[in-house]
Structure formats: structure tokens, C-alpha cells
Amino acid sequence: MFQPTIVVVGNGMVGYKFCEKLLTRSSHFNVIVFGEEPRIAYDRVHLSEYFNGKTASDLSLSTSSWYTDNNIELHLNDPVQEINRSEKTIHSLKGLTIKYDYLVLATGSSAFVPDIPGVEKEGVFVYRSIDDLELIKTYATNAKVGAVMGGGLLGLEAAKALIDLGVEETHVIEFAPRLMPRQIDSTGSGMLLSKLKNLGLNIHLNKNTAAFVGDHKIEALKFNDDTSLPIDMMVISAGIRPRDELAKLAGLHTGTRGGIIVNEKMQTSDEHIFAIGECALYEGMIYGLVAPGYEMADVVASYLTGHEKGFYGYDMSTKLKLIGVDVASFGDAFITEPDCRTIIFEDTHKGIYKRINISNNGKYLLGGILIGDADAYNMLLQTVNNKITLPPNPEDLILGSRGTEDSEGTGVISLPDDALICSCEAVSKSAICSAVNDGACSIDDIKKCTKAGTGCGGCVPLVKDLIAGTMKKNGQYVKNVICEHFEYSRQELFDLVKINKVKNYDLVLDHFGKGDGCEICKPAVASILSSLWNDVIVKQDTIQDSNDRYLANIQKGGTYSVVPRIPGGEITPDKLIIIGQVAKKYGLYTKITGGQRIDMFGAHLNDLPEIWKELIDAGFESGHAYGKALRTVKSCVGSTWCRFGLHDSVSFAIEIEERYKGIRAPHKIKGGVSGCIRECAEAQSKDFGIIATEKGWNLYVCGNGGSKPQHAQLLATDIDSTTCIKYIDRFLMFYIKTADPLTRTATWLNKMEGGMSYLKNVVINDSLGIAEKLDEEMQQLVNTYHCEWKEVIGSPNLRKRFAHFINAPEEKDPSIKFEAMREQVKAQW
């Protein structure tokens, strides 16, 4: 049988997707792929993760055996150099000549490098391929100051990458008067600017670079306004240029500003040649995102296998992947009145800006911008794309429904069946729901059978909601089960363990679980057991997370850190001296932590018991820096010294820290006590925070720092110390009993139906009738406190566990190495 030959030029994301799509439709083709890069297709969208520990193979979209298994001939490191259209052949750099029936150009684009004097200097990079990133990574080790040219989507991503690489000072140079001019409006840009400044980026707007200065390597940027900026390296991210050089050479029609012109079937001016992905120019537009590229690949695969399908433009909504800053724009983000009505929410305090544009008749969402909080992005995008009728109060979409009953009907389940949930893999709502109906009930199952969520991953939260929604609709009970070994939520298991008085992991597994356990349920059960029975955790050391097992945090290179408790941050000179002596004796690096105490890093496993013995002999206790337990209660100096202090915040902080120390919880807990409303202890960013008032204390709960900061909310006002402690007792115990594993109080509250008013009712008004019990249970935990390290150093059997080699207990791990830094040590790694 005749097997037409398809030659694919370019083995990037879209070229690869084309092969995959073609194969699912037919195997009657002889497919030959040429790639210029030395490696098989990889995930360029997540390129920056290469700097966060992902390897080239993590990013790979496929394996070389996939090509052989599917009879695809793959030539890597061998760019196609010429197309002979009359002969229908291509010629490659390595000298291959191949005859094609159809040719698919998926050559992507390259970084646009402006023609500025000095651009060829050493230390100037672009940000496009793994090779580029390898060069940047190597160069960055000796660079202190870096700059990125271009404040667009990719430029900001590159800038964040420089920070992650440890470049001390990073600048972004933007020619336009604002950031991300293509995606967000100027108010949004302003908000983004201040957020990015907080991340440590230096941003220069309205700056036109005149020259790159330096001997042979770059040393400074010179601007048109005669100012200059000394730098050690530069990443150019000033836009992309479609790779149309091969097409141009072959006489195919290309656009004046680049790009291979195609029709809706992705055919170029030669009907046997197609162009897809970032090299294709459709109706004057280059689609610089992966989802439209995949759609183009599907159009060609359909056409070649006899199915009619066309490409008619694509939604260019985007969400920025910067960690720590949410930015998204969707639909028509820029349309303004009188063509629409605009609703804007702006909170400069929290750095949140949300704008939605709705149709003049108030019925449809046209587009919008989200800065600072983009949680609603997926739903809003769906609302635009599916023309879903808006609720009567469309502002609820960005503010959440306030006060009145929740406005059902805008949830995922109400989306139309053909709503595109995963745009990377073109998976519709109905495909996901029917997979759930067929028995897929986890995100992994859905990924396997529909591929949804395997591309950029942006739709995963939506898919999870759909799974839960569909199961609920089918009357299936949706449970937050702990893992494959326990069909219970943490709360259920907590109650079961309690009622049945089970005290050891193996018995819990025998009674309520199956299999042999794993790294998810072991620490979860360990936490339940210690919250219930407060037994010495090292007695069941092998079910503890590594940090709890060795009562210290494992760090780079395999050493451990030592953090003694310093309640309220108050410490005597004598104790400071002891810390200094111990650190010196064991060669430890010391640092004041963000939690008002001192961390000693770099301890060998073998040394831990001796180090702790010396500390304990001097009156210290474990600081539980390794445990899902109380960390610190931060204090401000308060009325004893501060002229504004209303009460003695230090004494109260110490009292509270002493009360809750050692208690195990679903996640770590932190507190703070401030002596007045100036709030120097940052109590409102803690799980519980106390602020002195004229009449007593205000108690706030469920605050969080970390990657998604959230302020604590007011639970009670002007209460006395005893009431304050009583409320914290109940609040903490209720949290310990009901939260999912590894859920901080803020997230726990966010998921709680009824939110803060419900919590208030439980804690203050005893609406569940459990207050007395909570009080008792907390008192029980307080009464059974012990310092774990004291237990260990007093027991030869437990001490024996702190050896690196079982058959050479005196020897330390020889792979651990240190180097000197600022008169201290750091792990060589």
C-alpha cells in the first residue's frame, strides 16, 4: 500500500504534537522528523523550571523509544537547509536528501535581538532553549548584577529566573512606559510594578538602550538619556521573530514582519507545504502560545487524514507563571466604555487589581485583567469563552458573593458540555465528565485517560472541581481521602483512632487501612497519634517525616539544623554565650531567623545528640523547628520599654509559647503578640495574633505568610488574658481535630463552610457544644509536654539512631563538604 511521506521540519512543542495527533488518527504515513536542537522535543513553556531543579529529561515531552516504537524516523541536530519544491525534496545540514509528499514546517520562532551596538559581547543571552539556559546558568555563577531587556511576559519570567539563580541584583529595562503592555492596562501595570519591586526586581520604564558597553564582555548598559547602568550579564527578551528563513528561501509567501503565510487549513502558498506553530502567520497574526499551536497541529493532522477542520483564530488569554505574583488577562482585556461596561476592584493595600469588562446589556463577560489574585481566572475565562449568562450581580465574579446566599449557577458544573477545559490538549467538559462517569476519580486518572492537565497545568484546579462536581451529582460520596492506603479523611481517621484508642501506626493500618503505608499516610497518622496521645514521637521514628525522625531539619548536602526554643524572642546574655560556644565547637553556621530566634546550620547527624546535650544542660529546650507544631510566638518589646506599649506583650508571648510548645498539629503554627496597634510583632500574619488594646487584647486568627499571604481575621475584641487563652485553646484544638494534613489555619478557614462567622460561633458561642471538650483536650496536651531532645539524650537506645553508618557509627558522612563564607561555613553542594 502506498504510504505518503510526511517530513516535519522542527521538533519543538508543536512539531511533536503534530506527530502525536497524526498517529492517533492513522499509521499509514511514513513520518520523518528533522530537529535542529540536539534533544527531542521538550516543554518550552516550563523552561524556567530548569532553574528550579527540573532536568532536561524532566522537561522532555517524549522518549526516543516513542519515536522508534511508532516508526518515526528522527534526525536530531540536523537542521533542514533547503527545500526544492519542484523536486519535492529537502536537504539537511548533514547531507540527507529526502523526498516528501507533504512537508510540515514547525520551525517555531527565535528571540528577537535588536540591532544595538555591542550586542555580540560576551555575557549577552537570549531565553529560548535549554542550551540558552545552560549558558545563562554557568555565566550567572560569577555575576552579581543582571538585567533583562523587555518587560513583557517572557522578560519578567526571565527576570524571576535570574533572581532564582542567585544573581544579587536584577534589573528589568522596558522601552514602553509600562510592563506587559500587550496583556494588561496601565493601572494593572502599576500594581504589578509595585508587587515585582517587593520581589526584589529593579524596574526601569521608558528606557531606551543605546549601547552595550564593555571590553569584550558586557560591563554596562548605556541609555539614550545618557544615563548608564553597570551590569555583569544581560538577557534579551524583546519579542520573538518567526523562523521563516527556510520558507523564504523556497519562495513561499511570508509576511512583511516575518511569518509564513497560511490559510485556515494551515497550507502555505504551496498546497503540499503546511506551517504550524509560532512560525505560521494567519490573518496577519503570529500566535505565540502553545495552545493555538496545538490546534494548528490538529488542523493539519485532520486534513491529511481526510477530516475537514479549520483554524479560525484562537483565544490569547494568559496567566503569568511568576511565583508570588498572580497576573492574568483574558478575552478582550482592553475594550473600554462606551463599548462595554467596566467593573474595577482595586486594593492598593493588598496589591490587588481586578477588572472585568461586560457587555452593555449586562449579559456577557467580554474579558478582563487580574493582578495580585488570579484564582478566578479559569472560571472567568470559561465564562467568556462559553458566553455564559452573567449573574445579576456580576461584581460577585471578582469580589465573591458577599452576605447573601451563594449564587450557584456560576460553578463549573453549570458550564456547557462543549466548554473547553484544557486548551492545551483540547479536552472538553463533557470528555472529562464522561471519564469520571466511567470510573476515573482522581486527577491522575483523568490525566491518563483524557490528557487534560498535562500541558501547561493551568486547568488542573478546574478539572479537580469538575471531578468532585460530577461525582457529587452522581450521588457518589466525594471524600478527601488521605492516600491509597486509607479511605478516610484526616478528620474521620482522627475520630476513629481516638474512639478505638489505637496508639501505633501498624495497628491503625491493620484496623482502618490496607497495604503497607507510604510517605503520605505515615506522617499524617503520626501527627494524629501525637495530637491525641502526645507520646514521644521518636518511639515511632520510621513513620515520621525525616525532619521529625531526626528532630532536626535536613538541609542541603545532608546536614541538619539546630534551633533551640527562645520563647517570645527573649534571651539572656548567658544563653547567647552558650549558643555561641556550641556553634563554635561544632563548626555550625549561625543566623538570626525570621522567627526571633537563632538557627545553627551544618550539624552532622552524629553530632546532634552531643550538641543538644550541651544546650539542654544550659537550660535550653527543643524549638520544634522540625515539627508540624508550634514554632514561635513573636513578640514586640511592649509596655516594659516601648513608650506606646499598652500591655506587657513579651510576658504574654512567653506565657503563650510555653503553653503550646511541643503540640503537634496538621501543619506548623505560629503566633504573635503586639503591645499596641502599631503591630511591630506582625501578629496579623500569624495563625493566631494578639494585639493589646486599651481594655485588653484583640485576638486575630488564621493569618499566614508564605507564598500566599493572608491577614488574620478578628475573632474577639477587648478580652482579658484568661479569655484570650481559652479562645486560642479551643481554636487550636478545633483546627487540630478537623483540618486536612498539611493545611495551615488560613487554608483551613478558607475551605470552611460559613467561614469566620462559623468559627466564631464554635469558639465563642459553643454552637457545636464541644467547647468544654476542646478545653479539656488542650489542657491534656499542655500537661503532657516533654522536650523530645531531652528524651533522646537520656536514652542510649534512641541515641544510637543518630549515626550515619550503622557499621561505622563514629564515622561521619564523607560526602559532606563545607566551604568558607563571610567568616562562617556553608555546605558545598
Next chain:
Amino acid sequence: METVTDIEWILACYTDDVPENGGVCVKHGNEQIALYNFSRRGEWYATQNLCPHKQQMALSRGMIGSTGDDCNPKVACPFHKKTFSLLTGECLTDEDYQIKTYPVKVDNERVYIGII
């Protein structure tokens, strides 16, 4: 069927040196071997101690457990929780890593690791 290979059995330690359902690290020349006492199943396993993900000498300090309907035994690295099959050494969370496994035998409370 048994294939005859040159296995050198080294005495690693005694059974009660290794915590139940946990691991220890054994020194063999310059090699570091992680030895696991899977007491829940009455089984012993050994693998390299080095985690291939970020080259950390850590697997002996990892949590062991099982996965799937056939209860495939595994260890999770304490650093980033990549998991590896104790039977084959293949990485269960990320296909591309592979760790070395060693045979283990227990005789009269003594634990021996086979060096191939």
C-alpha cells in the same frame, strides 16, 4: 532458576540494628548502601544510598511503604519525596531515574548484603 554470579556477601549488621519498617546506611569501602528492614512484610531490601534526583546521600533516611494493588514496595527520598521501587530500583514518580538494588540475606540475626 538460579543464575550463578559472583556475589560477595558482606556482613552489614545485626537485625536489631535496623529500626522496624525503616532503614540504615551501611558503609562498604567508599560505597554507601541503604538497608531497609520491611518488618511489616518480613522482608529486607538494599539500594544505593544516593538519591539520583539531587545527589543527596539520603535514601536510608527515607520512609518505606507500598503502592498499587500488588503492594509494590518502595522508598521515598526525604528531600523531595521522589519514590523508588525497592524491587527494581526504578523511579515511580519520575521515569528517568534508576537506582541500584542489592540482594539481602539474613542468617542467624546477621544481615548480609550481596555485592554484585
